[in-house]
Amino acid sequence: MLRCARLVSALGALLVLLCLTVNPRPAQAAGAYVQVFVRAPYLELHTGPGRGYPVFNVVDRDASVDVLKRYTDWFKVRTTSGVEGWVAAHDMEQTVLADGSAFHYDVGDLNAFTSHRFEAGFFFYGDYGGASALSAYGAVFANPNLAAELSVGEFLGKASNGTTVDLGLAHIFYPQARLAPFVMLGTGIVRIEPKATLVQPDDRFEQSAYVGGGVRYYLTRRFFLRGEYKEHIIFTNRNQNQQVDEWKFGFAFFF
């Protein structure tokens, strides 16, 4: 009973904290929003950010609206009379800024896929030497062709589980293409946890090196698919080093 009361009070405190810290209308001064002018015959305002939500208001040509925020491909706007509603991105493209230039919001395109600074992704499917693997990576680009990558993963197998951390370089061929191949080279650390048997072995930390390659396929906006293969050499204390093949496939985005 006491735990239940504690739980309810903790949740209540969390709710209050959320309400206090997250203000629905941030303290932005008037004029801090982007103002756009309608150039189409009218601008439709939806009740919610989605094509299924009904149109409840329209803004006339030449009238202005303030753009409050964006959620995916929808913009929340406020009219001069204070009505707030959601406008689709393709409708917003029919508006202009105060200086007459067309309203444009950068949601990413093939040019940005070609040349960007950072990217990150998650591999949903992976196979690390026969074990199921999950991993995520982040990359920093020096130029459109060359990136430094950090990858962290976990593999879960019948004989052992483990964690991998890889750091390396990737060279992308034809970064301007929608389907861009790449090669990788790097080093890492692997922690291997053998499964319990009659004698519980200790976890092992080993250094590894890898070489690999893969492809990146641009989907839309800031998103692309990535599939890759790595051949790891794990430097063990035994007479022979261990070779592990890793395949993985995932989803990534750049920014």
Added chain:
Amino acid sequence: MEIRLRILLLTVLLGLSGSLSGCATLHHLFGHDAPAAAAPADEGASTDRSADEDSTPPRVIQPEVERRNVKVPRIKSQDIELGGYIGTLNIEDFGAHRVFGVQAAYHVTEDFFLQAEAGRSKAGRTSFETLSNISLLTDNERWFKYYDMSVGYNFLPGEVFIGRNHAMTSSFYILAGVGATDFGGDSKFTANFGAGYKVLPTDWLAVHVAVEDRVFNSDLLGENKLASNLEAHLGLTVFF
């Protein structure tokens, strides 16, 4: 004598007037106006100028406007959703227990989103343990900890009405993903799938009700089987 004096004075006067003929003051004095002399040459131009002046309003204030370099404010995006949840997790063979978790989502489009979840619960005792009064797992091994990464799809968007004046947007969603579960001293690759319903009281706050199943291969009780762990939870998330 008097006549001579008059002639002398008149001569001096004439001489002075002749020598000072370049003086502007005297020119003006004697009606020698230079613009007047040039007037016939500029006559046509002055006519045009007067026509222009008729068509444009006279300038009262000379404008001195400097072009400002206007910086367009950044549009705030709300594609990221963070929050937590509380619910019940039915751990196969170990009973149903309270589960706590945190979740983060990135909304790619109005339809699709990526979601990560991490949660924990503590398993109870199996029927065998209760009846025989022995423990198969240590206290630490009873913690059921998981994480997953899923792809979700929103469907059936709609609105929920409270009275005449309040409407809240809502949506059903389905999701499926993969992750790992740490339970009974072992980590297992886990597939998760489920469905949920969310209502947004404001644009930045969402209340979720979701049911998910977490499935993994388990040999904890001797035989290898697919363990299905059904979870129902109530969540609260904030959009950033």
